[in-house]
Amino acid sequence: MQLLIDLLIGFIALLHLYILWFEMFAWESRGPKVFRNFPKDLFGPTKAMAANQGLYNGFLAAGLGWSLLIADSAWSENVALFFLACVAVAGLYGAATADKKILFVQTVPAGIAVLLIILS
Numbered sequence: 262m263q264l265l266i267d268l269l270i271g272f273i274a275l276l277h278l279y280i281l282w283f284e285m286f287a288w289e290s291r292g293p294k295v296f297r298n299f300p301k302d303l304f305g306p307t308k309a310m311a312a313n314q315g316l317y318n319g320f321l322a323a324g325l326g327w328s329l330l331i332a333d334s335a336w337s338e339n340v341a342l343f344f345l346a347c348v349a350v351a352g353l354y355g356a357a358t359a360d361k362k363i364l365f366v367q368t369v370p371a372g373i374a375v376l377l378i379i380l381s
Contacts, residue, residue, distance in 0.1 A: 262381045269374045270325050270341055273348060276366070277322035284315030296360065321348055338378055345371045345378075 283291055288311040289304045304311075324344035331337035352367030 262377065266341075266374060266377050266381060267329055269370065269377065270329060270345070273345070273367075273370050273374060274322045274325035274329075276370070277318045277325070277348070281315045281319040281322065284311040284318065286315075288312065288315075298360070317351075321351070342375060342378060345375050349375070 283295070288308050292299070292304045292311070293301050321344055324340065324347070328337050328341035328344060331340060348371040349368045352363050352369075352371065355367065356362075356364035
């Protein structure tokens with residue numbers, strides 16, 4: 262069970278590293294393909310805002326990665342739960358304000374990881 266939890270946390274951390282890259286470095290090139298409902302002419306003016314969001318996603322990835330490196334299982338679990346909860350809340354907000362797909366990309370995997378940690 263722990264291996265499954267660690268793999269899921271690792272996957273979520275990698276996902277947030279991808280989001281960091283996307284929002285900080287590929288906002289104007291990939292953004293219009295990902296966020297089709299967002300007016301194309303606004304990607305340039307919102308580049309700095311997107312980069313700021315990307316930085317926060319990097320912090321989430323760093324926290325999840327950190328949780329995998331902590332030797333004490335209780336401490337590791339608590340750190341993972343905190344950062345997974347942050348991911349889930351960010352996903353809920355993103356789904357409500359930007360794109361419903363964010364719920365399934367961020368919140369659902371984080372929720373599954375939280376559930377597995379609680380059940381283990």
